[in-house]
Amino acid sequence: MEFLLHLIKAFVVGGLFCVLAQILIDKTMLTPARILVLYVSAGVLLTAVGLYKPLVDFAGCGATTPLTGFGYSLAEGVRKAVDEKGLIGALTGGFTGASGGIAAAITFGYLFALLFRSHPKK
């Protein structure tokens, strides 16, 4: 039962992040690239002011999976590293937090580039 509640929370919060972006795409001249930059930056900012952590606690993957969550892991990584190592942590912490996603994207992107070629769209 508790599992189902987790799923619903993740669904609703994650879905709402997507709807907000869709409205921006349809209603403004913002390109998808700008919206993603906006999202990752907003994720860092919201984490910095302490608003994003409560959302992650509430919605779990519904908050960590959207790109704002990418900003969250960058900011969290930086915060932990500054606590441990001081100022240098501002440079080293971000990638520690987000390294899994980035390295995976590079590795699998490269792998499938070797295996496939692009298809004409239908």
Next chain:
Amino acid sequence: MNKKAYGEYVKARMPKSPLLKDCAFAFLVGGLICSLAESLLHLYLYWKIPEETAKTLVPVTLVFVSALLTGLGVFDDIAKFAGAGTLVPITGFANAVAAPAIENKSEGLIMGVGAKMFTIAGPVIVYGTLCSVVYGVIYWIVGLF
């Protein structure tokens, strides 16, 4: 008709994107991806994988699946309907890395795949990193007092 009048004329008559339909698909697909992520997390925890590792493994799994679907030529067919629903979750980031990598293989593994891999996803890394560094510096300064 001058340029300004023509621009306004064109803008006024331009067909609009079907906002309601787009948003419904974005909500549905985006929500599904996030609840899939949540299920994966529970599955990994159920398999007794340590929590920190499991939390990293979830986005890694999503990235793997998205890159695979990109390679198979299926991702763009889903994204056509899902819009922001596949763009905003980490699936969109993975697609943005894998798609140029696959597309530019024709220019070679170094200058094609290697150099072009981040032509779309690059800005996300750049601005995410910059923001986090600024945050780190401010956080350090605040911590001094």
Next chain:
Amino acid sequence: MRLIRLENPPTILGSAAVGSKKEFEGPLGADLDLHDETGTFGMDTWEKSESEMQRIVLNLALAKAKCETAELDAIFAGDLLNQCVGSAYGLLSFGKPFFGLYGACSTFAEAAILGSMLVSAGYFHKVATVSSSHFCSAERQFRFPLEYGGQRTPTAQWTATAAGSFILGKEGEGPYITEVMAGRIIDGGIKDANNMGAAMAPAAIDTLLAYFEESGNSPDTFDRILTGDLGREGVLITLELMKREGYDLTRVYNDCGLLLFGGKSQDVHCGGSGCGCSASVISGHIMKRFHSGEFHDVLYLATGALMNADSTKQGSSIPGIAHLVHISSHK
């Protein structure tokens, strides 16, 4: 005067059109001389596929015109790729004097204008015109990688994977190219690269108005007035603004981008585009109607958007151009 009445109207000795699966499945599929199911035309990169398409379409046009390669005096050709490599590699093996042209989607008419003027003037006896576009190579260059998951806006157009070719000769039985008019670069101030129809419509209107004024002809002179390729949005704008100028084109007007694809089911939004789009429609569908006697006079008005991927990022507006060619069954 911008209008040129050709003194010795050249004959269109033969023409050919090729496409890929999507074009073949469209309403004009039967008018293609050849199509390739995969769109690769047997090549390993999309750019080479486009070049191969040009090589094939010129060979087909030569065969249909019963013209030997040796008889050709020159080739006028272009495509959308950077530095026109589609034409350069595709036409390399013919070993003929080559004029590489860029007029964006208006290239086929630009080639026909220059080719027919030089034949009429007597410098050349037989020339070929070729132009092509390939959806996959154009997406790569102008937009996103093919596998990138994005949504198209409702005004977006679909670059046709197609090519067309004319063989023009000094002698022969019609149809003829009787009048030509080169377009001017017209900037309507549109900056939205997803609304090319609106960006090019002012150029189409500029050329059409100049033509009707200088020629004394009215829209009723023609069986069809065809723009290529304004798409649905550009067509509606052109119809409405021409009406305001006192010309009702409703009966005769259509657009190659609308003709090539079959509306909603093919999901091309506003219609086709690319220099292969109108080239293949004119070389295939329209020329067949001339040969069957259905059409006697067609005004072909090819429109192009003169921009590149960087100019729109720099915030420049998108100027358009519209080249006019009058094809007639009588001199």
